């Protein structure tokens with residue numbers, strides 16, 4: 001059965017297994033279902049797999065392990081973060097195609113030197129410290145589409161060239177260390193828009209040491225996915241130890257998931273909302289013009305409509 005210890009696979013941190021077991025349902029799609037076996041879609045429904053949707057025999061990360069015939073944009077528009085939903089990467093309404101287990105994904109990782117603090121966050125999402133040149137061949141093997149760098153500094157020589165050469169889009173967020181400044185809500189929204197969008201996967205997210213900035217971002221993703229705070233902090237500590245920061249724990253504890261709700265809808269629909277506003281404006285203008293042309297005039301004698309009966313009565317006298 002899938003447990004959080006498989007998510008944080010490079011570390012041998014002790015976990016609260018009982019609690020983890022109760023959280024297994026958070027990752028319904030992580031349960032391995034092999035060809036011909038019956039599995040669960042995580043909503044209590046039984047699903048059977050066919051050869052076209054089973055990827056457990058795939059031997060590399062060359063192509064994404066998940067093929068879901070869904071309109072991702074529509075899915076993202078409907079994504080309401082912060083409501084209990086188990087997994088923000090694979091919300092309940094995404095097609096229930098079985099997803100390989102974490103152990104299976106781990107067994108498919110390429111050979112070579114891994115960046116420090118490397119881990120699998122979800123299928124197609126990895127985390128680490130700042131990759132060094134020795135790690136490039138391993139990273140190449142991940143067939144990444146996107147690297148998210150949570151620090152702006154002078155990058156190691158050849159890093160940008162390496163990403164360019166491999167056609168990896170590089171999203172850099174200029175952020176201070178978390179002990180200097182907590183991650184701003186708007187910055188977190190922008191990061192989540194990149195990381196949760198499966199069109200950007202496979203994706204690697206990293207900062208300097210993969211502890212604090214990355215830990216907080218992943219913690220927020222877990223929190224908006226409905227993980228218990230206990231598990232969010234367990235995972236944070238697994239990567240941040242022995243340098244876990246009290247400010248990060250406080251940040252994750254107090255983080256209001258509501259501040260992230262509908263980030264895709266709000267963002268992507270900005271142009272259509274602006275269009276709606278101008279349409280309403282145009283409609284009002286047309287109504288006013290028609291009203292004016294039809295001969296209706298606003299009272300110019302300083303007498304309001306409500307005063308007219310009184311005025312008319314006076315003039316009758």
Ligand SMILES: O=P(O)(O)O[C@H]1[C@@H](OP(=O)(O)O)[C@H](OP(=O)(O)O)[C@@H](OP(=O)(O)OP(=O)(O)O)[C@H](OP(=O)(O)O)[C@H]1OP(=O)(O)O
Pocket residue numbers: 176177178179180207208209210211212213214243
């Ligand atoms: O010792 P300290 O508390 O002063 O922290 C040092 C450094 O510790 P070290 O010197 O013992 O290695 C931290 O590294 P670790 O704690 O991860 O080992 C580093 O965090 P970091 O790696 O960037 O964090 P992430 O990449 O994981 O987000 C932090 O940078 P800021 O986060 O920007 O504050 C540094 O602070 P400063 O020197 O003021 O810039």
